[in-house]
Amino acid sequence: MISGPSGVGKGTLRKALFGMITDLEYSISCTTRPSRKGEREGYDYRFVEPDLFRELKREGKFLEWAEVHGNLYGTLKKDVETSLALGKDIVLEIDVQGALQVKDIMPEAVLIFILPPSLGDLKDRLNRRGTEKGEDMRIRLDDARHEIELSARYDHSVVNDDLKTALESLKRIIGSYRQLEENQ
Ligand code: 5GP
Numbered sequence: 001m002i003s004g005p006s007g008v009g010k011g012t013l014r015k016a017l018f019g020m021i022t023d024l025e026y027s028i029s030c031t032t033r034p035s036r037k038g039e040r041e042g043y044d045y046r047f048v049e050p051d052l053f054r055e056l057k058r059e060g061k062f063l064e065w066a067e068v069h070g071n072l073y074g075t076l077k078k079d080v081e082t083s084l085a086l087g088k089d090i091v092l093e094i095d096v097q098g099a100l101q102v103k104d105i106m107p108e109a110v111l112i113f114i115l116p117p118s119l120g121d122l123k124d125r126l127n128r129r130g131t132e133k134g135e136d137m138r139i140r141l142d143d144a145r146h147e148i149e150l151s152a153r154y155d156h157s158v159v160n161d162d163l164k165t166a167l168e169s170l171k172r173i174i175g176s177y178r179q180l181e182e183n184q
Contacts, residue, residue, distance in 0.1 A: 006132075010093055065098065
């Protein structure tokens with residue numbers, strides 16, 4: 001699982017990672033948040049209505065779910081179970097609340113937190129991205145402080161100061177677990 005505050009560059013890092021390690025699966029989350037420009041249904045997210053999300057939740061279809069920045073997000077059990085049954089590694093890019101829920105159920109899951117060089121830097125990045133304004137931006141920065149505190153419970157943290165260096169660290173961490181699996 002890869003977590004980190006909004007704007008830290010998790011998405012960019014994850015996409016670059018998938019370009020380097022091609023046999024990883026990606027868990028496509030369900031969300032009630034509206035799609036952003038350029039996002040594709042079933043590729044970036046499964047964009048669902050709140051009613052459908054609640055129904056999936058009631059039916060116990062989620063491995064984990066959480067309310068993040070005022071929207072609902074969840075990982076379908078089926079996606080994770082299918083990949084693992086096929087012996088594949090699956091990457092979840094999810095928030096801290098969700099990641100800690102999964103860790104409780106599956107202690108073998110690996111938690112990696114992506115940190116910004118500083119909170120000021122994170123604010124600059126969110127401003128540059130420009131997808132959130134005013135109140136939304138404030139919520140995301142407040143949540144970032146809380147998430148960074150909880151990151152102490154993660155197995156690894158990677159500072160995304162330079163993309164190439166952060167990517168190498170991420171690759172090394174994942175590679176070390178795969179090496180362990182091979183040696184078992
Ligand atoms: P965004 O709206 O910027 O795409 O994502 C907001 C936050 O929701 C990010 O921290 C992202 O990692 C998290 N997120 C995305 N999918 C899931 C999910 O399935 N479960 C949980 N708990 N968080 C998610």
